[in-house]
Amino acid sequence: MSLAVAATGWRLLLLLCAAGLGAVGAPQPPNILLLLMDDMGWGDLGVNGEPSRETPNLDRMAAEGMLFPNFYAASPLCSPSRAALLTGRLPIRSGFYTSNARARNAYTPQEVVGGIPDSERLLPALLKKAGYASKIVGKWYYEEFPINLKTGEANLTQLYLGEALDFIRRQRSLRRPFFLYWAVDATHAPVYASRPFLGSSQRGRYGDAVREIDDSVGRILALLRDLGLQDSTFVFFTSDNGAALISAPKQGGSNGPFLCGKETTFEGGMREPAIAWWPGHVPAGQVSRQLGSVMDLFTTSLALAGLQPPSDREIDGLNLLPVLLQGQLINRPIFYYRGNTLMAATAGQHKAHFWTWTNSWEEFQQGVDFCPGQNVSGVTTHTQEEHTALPLIFHLGRDPGERFPLSFASAEYQEALRRLGPAVQQHQATLQPGQPQLNVCNVAVMNWAPPGCEKLGKCLPPPPSAPEKCSWPH
Numbered sequence: 001m002s003l004a005v006a007a008t009g010w011r012l013l014l015l016l017c018a019a020g021l022g023a024v025g026a027p028q029p030p031n032i033l034l035l036l037m038d039d040m041g042w043g044d045l046g047v048n049g050e051p052s053r054e055t056p057n058l059d060r061m062a063a064e065g066m067l068f069p070n071f072y073a074a075s076p077l078c079s080p081s082r083a084a085l086l087t088g089r090l091p092i093r094s095g096f097y098t099s100n101a102r103a104r105n106a107y108t109p110q111e112v113v114g115g116i117p118d119s120e121r122l123l124p125a126l127l128k129k130a131g132y133a134s135k136i137v138g139k140w141y142y143e144e145f146p147i148n149l150k151t152g153e154a155n156l157t158q159l160y161l162g163e164a165l166d167f168i169r170r171q172r173s174l175r176r177p178f179f180l181y182w183a184v185d186a187t188h189a190p191v192y193a194s195r196p197f198l199g200s201s202q203r204g205r206y207g208d209a210v211r212e213i214d215d216s217v218g219r220i221l222a223l224l225r226d227l228g229l230q231d232s233t234f235v236f237f238t239s240d241n242g243a244a245l246i247s248a249p250k251q252g253g254s255n256g257p258f259l260c261g262k263e264t265t266f267e268g269g270m271r272e273p274a275i276a277w278w279p280g281h282v283p284a285g286q287v288s289r290q291l292g293s294v295m296d297l298f299t300t301s302l303a304l305a306g307l308q309p310p311s312d313r314e315i316d317g318l319n320l321l322p323v324l325l326q327g328q329l330i331n332r333p334i335f336y337y338r339g340n341t342l343m344a345a346t347a348g349q350h351k352a353h354f355w356t357w358t359n360s361w362e363e364f365q366q367g368v369d370f371c372p373g374q375n376v377s378g379v380t381t382h383t384q385e386e387h388t389a390l391p392l393i394f395h396l397g398r399d400p401g402e403r404f405p406l407s408f409a410s411a412e413y414q415e416a417l418r419r420l421g422p423a424v425q426q427h428q429a430t431l432q433p434g435q436p437q438l439n440v441c442n443v444a445v446m447n448w449a450p451p452g453c454e455k456l457g458k459c460l461p462p463p464p465s466a467p468e469k470c471s472w473p474h
Contacts, residue, residue, distance in 0.1 A: 028175070028177050028232070029130060029131075029132075029177050029304060029305045029306055030177070030232050030233060030234050030278070030304050031171070031177055031178045031179070031180075031229065031232060031233040031234070032127070032132070032177075032178070032179045032180070032233075032234050032301050032304055032305070033179075033180045033182065033220070033224075033233055033234070033235045033236070034085075034179075034180070034181050034182065034235075034236050034238075034297055034301075035182050035184075035217060035220075035235065035236065035237040035238070036082070036085065036181065036182070036183045036238060036239065036240055036294075037184065037187055037213065037237075037238070037239040037240065037273075038078065038139065038183070038184065038185040038186075038187055038188040038239070038240055039078070039187050039188045039189070039239070039240070039241065039242075039243055039244045039247075039252070039253065039262060040187045040210070040213075040239040040243065040253055040272075040273060041239070041242055041243025041252075041253035041254045041255040041256065041261070041268070041273070042242065042243075042254075042255050042256045042258060042268075042271050042272060042273050043243070043253070043254035043255050043256025043257070043258075044187075044210055044243065044253045044254050044273065045058050045059065045062075045273045046058070046059045047059045047062040047063075047067060047275075048069070048256055048273060049256060050254060050256075052201070052202040052203055052207065054201055054202070054203070054207060054210060054211050054214070055210065055211075055214040056214065056218075057214045057215065057217050057218030057221070058214050058217055058237065058273075058275065060218075061217065061221065061235075061237065061275050061277050062275045063284065063285055064277060064279060064284045064285075065235075065275055065276050065277035065278065065279075065282050065284060065286075066275070066276045066277075066282050066283070066286040066287070066288050066324060067274070067275055067286070067287045067288070068274035068275070068276070068288050068290065068292050069274075069287065069289075070271070070289060070290065070291050070292065071238060071271065071272050071273075071274030071291075071292040071293070071294075072270050072271055072272060072291070072292065072293050072294070072334050072336075073239070073240060073241045073242070073269075073270045073271075073272055073293075073294050074090055074091060074293060074294050074295050074316075074337075075091055075105075075241065075270075075337060075338075076105065076241050076242065076262055076263050076264055076265055076269035076270050076336075076338060077105040077106075077107055077241055077262065077263060078107060078188075078240045078241060079096070079106075079107035079108045080096045080097065080105075080106070080107065081240040081241050081294060082139075082183070082240055083096040083116050084096075084293075084294060084295050084316075085123070085240075085294045085295065085297055085298060086116070086120075086122045086123050086124075086298065087116065087120045087121065087122065087123075087295075087298065088123070088295050088298030088299050088309060088315045088316060088317035089120070089295065089313070089314065089315060089316050089317075090295070090316050090335065090337060091337065092337050092340065092431065092433050092434070093313075093314060093316070093431070093432070093433065093434055094116060094117065094120050094434050094437075095114070095117055095433070095434030095435045095436055095437040096115075096116060096434075096437055096438065097337075097339050097340050097433075097436055097437070097438060098339055098340070098436055098438040098439050098470060098472055099339075099340050099436040099439060100439050100469055100470060100471070100472060101339075101472065102339070102340065102341055102384060103338040103339050103340070103341035103343065103355065103357060103384060104338075104339040104340075104472035104473075104474065105263055105338060105339060105472060105474060106339060106438035106470065106472045107438070108438070110445070110446040110447060111441045111442060111443045111445065111446055112437075112438055112440070112441055112445075112470060113440040113441065113442050113445055113467065114436075114437030114438055114439070114440065115437060116437075117434065117435070117437060121310045121313075123179070123298050123301060123302070124136075124179060124181075126302060126307060126310075127179050127301065127302070127305055127307070129307065130177070130305040130306060130307055131176065131177060132176075132177050132178060132179045132305065133171055133174075133176050133177070133178045133179070134178070134179040134180075134181070135163075135167050135178070135179075135180050135181070136181045136183060137160050137163045137164050137167070137180070137181070137182050137183065137184075138160045138182060138183035138184045138185055139183040139184075139185050147190055147192045148192075149190055151198065152190070152191060152192050152193060152198060152205045152208065152209075153192065153193070153194065153195055153198055154186075154192035154193070154194065155194045156184075156185075156186065156192065157184055157186050157192075157193065157194060157209075157212045157213060157216060158194050158212075158216075160182065160184050160216070161216040161219060161220070164180060164182050164216075164220055165219070165220065165223055167180055168180065168220070168223055168224070168227070168229070169223070169227070172227050172229060177305075179301070182220075184213055184216070186209035186212060186213055187206065187209050187210060187213065187243075187253060188244070189244060189247040189251040189252065190251065191205050191206050191208075191209045191251050192205075192209060193205070193208035193209045193211070193212045194212060197209075197211050197212040197215070203249075204249065204250055205250060205251070206248075206249070206250065206251060206252060206253055210253070217237065220235075221235070221277070230279045230280075231278070231279050231280040231281070233278070234276070234277075234278045234281075234282075234301075234304055235276070235277040235278065236274070236275070236276050236277070236297055237273070237274065237275045237277075238272045238273060238274040238275075238294060238297075239272040239273055240272075240294070241262050241269060241270065241272070242255050242258070242260075242261045242262050242264075242267075242268045242269040242270060242271065242272070243255050243261050243262060243268070244261055244262040244263075245260065245261035245262070245268070245369075245370060245371065245372055246261070246262070246263075246368060246369060246370055246372075248261075248372065255267070255268035255269075255271075256268075256400075257400045257401055258271055258400055258401060258402075259371065259374055259376065259379075259380070259401050259402040259403070260358065260370050260371035260374060260380060261370055261371070262370070263358075263359070263370045263474060264338075264357075264358055264370050264371065265336035265337070265338050265343040265344050265353075266371070266379075266380070266402055267351075267396065267400060267401075267402060268371075269370075270336055272294070274292060276320075276324055278324070281324075281325060282324050282325065283327070286327070288323055288324075288327070288329075289329060290320070290323045290329055290330060291332055291333075291334050291346065292318075292320060292323075293316070293317060293318070293334060295315075295316045295317035295318075296317045296318045296319070296320050297317065298315070298317040299315060299317035299318055299319045299320075300317070300318075300319055300320045300321060300324075302319075303319045303321050304321070314430070314432075318330055318332060333345050333346060333347045333420070333423040333424070333427070334346040334347075335424075335427060338355075338357075339472075340433070340436070341355055342354060342355075342424070342427075342428070343355045343356075343357075345420055345423065345424050345427075346396065347416075347419050347420050347423055348419065349395050349396050349397045350393055350394070350395055350396070350416035350419070350420060351393065351394050351396050351402070352391035352392070352393045352416070352417070352420045352424075353379075353387055353391055353392040353393075353394075354386070354387055354388045354391050354424075355384060355385065355386055355387065355388075356378075356379055356380070356381045356384075356385045356387065356392065357381055357382075357383070357384045357385065358370045358371055358380050358381065358382060359382065359473070359474040360382060360383075360473070360474065361382045361383070363473060363474060364382050368474075370474075374401075376401075376402065376403050378392075378405075379392065379402060379403070379405070390408055391417070391420075392405045393405060393406045393413055393416050393417065393420075394406065395412070395416075438470060438472075439469065439470060440467050440468070440469065440470060441467070441468055441469070441470040442465055442466060442467040442468070443463055443466065444462045444463055444464065444465040444466065446462070448460040448461065448462045449461075449462075
């Protein structure tokens with residue numbers, strides 16, 4: 001079946017299903033709930049093999065829905081990955097990167113002058129056209145929500161949970177479709193949990209944070225069931241990038257069998273836990289071999305709302321509804337960018353590295369290690385090594401840890417190169433990088449007087465403007 005036919009069939013199915021969801025009036029599209037974790041690793045879920053099996057609610061979500069073991073972030077770092085979710089586009093296209101140096105991970109501390117350009121079309125604004133109420137919860141400024149760094153106690157996850165539950169109840173009473181982007185950050189160092197969960201995990205403080213998130217997801221799904229919204233709400237769980245092994249084991253998670261972690265374009269840096277849940281629509285207990293991307297959540301959400309993605313720009317996210325509803329597999333590559341550099345690409349089971357780099361020798365010798373205990377000679381390099389003439393190619397099915405590159409002379413290598421080469425060439429030939437937004441820093445642009453600071457007596461005058469070139473070490 002062609003994608004066009006599948007999409008047409010889905011729109012008809014959506015109308016038929018939605019006709020029974022609301023009361024009187026026009027058919028209502030499904031609610032959309034995206035659960036985006038912060039630095040949670042592929043190996044942190046029991047369903048993905050975590051030995052302590054401390055995620056019963058997420059494991060149940062997978063049993064009732066569809067597990068995606070081959071799902072990827074758009075970047076090995078939080079800010080650009082999240083920008084890609086909201087725009088459906090690679091950060092290199094939207095300008096959410098730096099050109100100050102090759103292959104640098106740049107993000108958005110408060111002194112960065114740029115961000116997502118105003119010209120980008122963001123998912124909540126597009127969904128508003130279909131009548132959706134939108135809310136983002138989480139990933140916020142810490143000053144008024146202190147974390148006890150000694151004990152790891154903080155009540156933030158409970159606050160985020162309460163906001164989510166209240167929003168769902170309110171939209172249910174208004175009978176309005178909603179988009180809820182729940183972006184909790186308890187698994188980002190410094191990790192934290194509320195008092196009832198502290199000390200409850202076999203994995204230490206990081207495990208406490210995971211257990212509280214798992215409990216919160218369970219309560220959100222339970223509320224959807226209690227309100228009768230389970231068959232009219234599409235829920236997707238994933239993470240923004242791989243676990244931060246530099247903080248492990250006390251402040252970081254597990255990337256399972258994969259190499260390295262956050263900040264790198266090895267599998268541990270960009271392959272994420274991923275679960276889709278929509279009872280009565282997404283078949284239960286399924287495992288999809290589809291190569292998926294966080295950018296697909298943009299296009300899939302628009303399709304759920306009966307909307308088309310913007311046609312005036314390149315959209316990298318795919319509509320996964322044929323995968324979710326009909327079990328189809330869509331042939332597509334995955335591109336691994338680090339800043340302004342295409343580091344690797346995957347097609348099918350084969351991954352080709354065009355550049356390898358973890359971080360500099362200087363950083364590494366100071367204890368900054370993105371791949372602790374995982375040195376692979378010639379692969380986890382501390383200088384930027386180019387392999388564009390003869391890429392390093394791995395079979396991710398047999399070798400998920402990227403330890404055994406295929407022999408250049410093998411027939412398998414030649415066949416993999418034949419499949420990967422045209423996809424990469426087409427991508428690069430049509431790529432129009434956006435104006436880099438993360439090149440300039442200026443402390444004067446920081447939020448020195450946020451709303452409400454007057455009542456707290458914490459308003460500060462901004463310093464004189466002093467723009468300078470941002471420095472991104474890795």
